[in-house]
Amino acid sequence: MKMNPTGFLTRVAIIVMLSTSVGCLADNPEESGHAEHVIPEHKPADYVSAVEQLEIRTSNSLPENSEQRQQLTDIVGWLPELAAQTDLPKADWDRIQELSEKYQALAKQQDAKLLIQEIQADLDELKQLAEKTIELDAFNTYDQKELTDE
């Protein structure tokens, strides 16, 4: 069944106008307060803190509950992001991402024991990279200069 365009369009125009008028009459609720980014409590402040957390969380035996396991998974997942907030060069960052992906794959397999063993095995390397970030951040003082200039 085909329709007469003019008649149909007139009906559509009336419906749109009516619905718009009804909408205008309705109370406009107060604008909701703007949303915030919720930063999880267990998210480390920086890469150095993340490595410290990994050391603490893997120094004991297996995580006691699923929440702790999830937190450990979250922290290894945050490593590339936290490392990107440092002055580490690309090669070092790539290595951190590689390790993070390896840990996340193990976490997906629900093998907490193997995950902890792998983190413990790589901990020295992660610590060395953490020390390097501290050195680089201390060396690269141009940021402060740039801020002062502005």
Add this chain to the structure above:
Amino acid sequence: MSEAIFWGGVLRVAQSVSQAAPFILTGFIIAAVFRRWLGPQSVRKLFGEGTWRSLPQAWALGMLLPVCSLGVIPVMREMKRAGLRGGTILAFGLTAPLFNPLSVLYGLTLSEPFTIFAFSICSLVVVTCIGLLFDWAFPAKVEQEVHEESVPYGIKRILSVFVSMGKDFWSYSIVYILIGLSGIVFLNVILPKASFQTSVNGGDLWAPILMTGVAIPAYATPMLAMSQLGTMFQHGNSVGAAFALLILGAGLNFGIIVWMVVAYGWKKSVCWMVVLLGVVLGLGYGLEKPLYPTDIDPADHSHAFDVYCCPFSVDQSHLPAAVWQKLEDDVRPEETFGMISLFVIALTGLMFLAVERRFNLERWLTSSPEITDEKSRSMDVVLPNWVLAAAAIIGLVAVSVAMCFAYYPSPEECLEEIFIVKGEVLSAARSGHDSHAMHWIPVWEDWNRRIQVGVYLREFQLSDYQRMKARVVADYIELLEHAIEDDDQEEVKHYATLLARAHSRMVRAYQTVSKESAE
């Protein structure tokens, strides 16, 4: 309240018209080329009418041609005139606005390029499924509506395209386009400012359905839809809602629905809509888990849909000035060009219609030229219409590819722009000039995306390192924005410092690439 809604509507419609203008212009050009140069038979051949290829071919042509859901309306009407089947027309009409070379490039630099690949394959599934079902359920043979004399070679052949575009502007096409824009007004009325920020969070079962309700009346250009997808993935919003937004927000509007009802009747249109919504929601829920990004901290909100809500709050004043200021800030040069071109088309269309009252323009256009000089005629090769049409369509695609390089400049150029914008944002934020900072923040966000696409376009890759550096900057920009909104000076200073540092690191990450590519 009503003042805010009125001026909000004015702003939203003006923004949509300016964004749509280049795409509507393209739509009129394609429709005129189809009518005058290709003709019904060649259009049917182009879309593989009557073969199994028709639906995927419509999908592929739709991916290439740069039109939006308003610009596609004249093309769909022309396809119907050419006698194409409903399934093919609707497949093209739904796909063409979803992707174009610019938006696909943008999408490929998102954190999960696979997502865009999956979404485009799913869009093929959507158009193929509903196209096949539509043609199977309603197999009525479509008759070619009119028989038109072909236009002979020479200046008339060029002029005929302009005549078609001008006359098409004053046809029902513009009515359907205006109906399409009414959806924006409708949303502006029912959605108060920022009211849709927390409605489509990841894990919310209702998110895809809610998004479906908003996406149908909404109008989004392919680029806007793609950037909204980017924001949704950055915030960990519902993947199903993102898919619904892409297919229905970019692909559909009230204008297309009304045209469909007029062209095919209620029964077929309702069936098509039901199947479309079923397939989109089914795929949306199916994609929710497999495509949910794992490397982000989900936020409990998204700013991606603020553009569909009323832009003004009840207590805001000086609204006309605010509308003007916003338009002055937002309208891009290519949009101005599109609007001026449409204005010229409208004027010439009026002129052609006035001429037709006294003079048979069609007969003159279709009458053959008198050949007076056989010798010079032999040197003057007459190109067939299909060659000109192919050149015009390939030219449009080539222009849109060239536009990619202009819109996404080299990293060096982007960094220069970002340097200027950074100065504006940080100095304004620190000195308490909130409105100035809030004006420049979206500009910085835009350049932060464009630099990534610019690198991808030139290097055919974007390293995870560069992507992450840009993401850190984007995160800090957003945190600074929230701090400014909260009017918390301590936080503003804190995030301004972190943002400046993140920017410096990003510059080094992208300068390394520039140097490497220069060498």
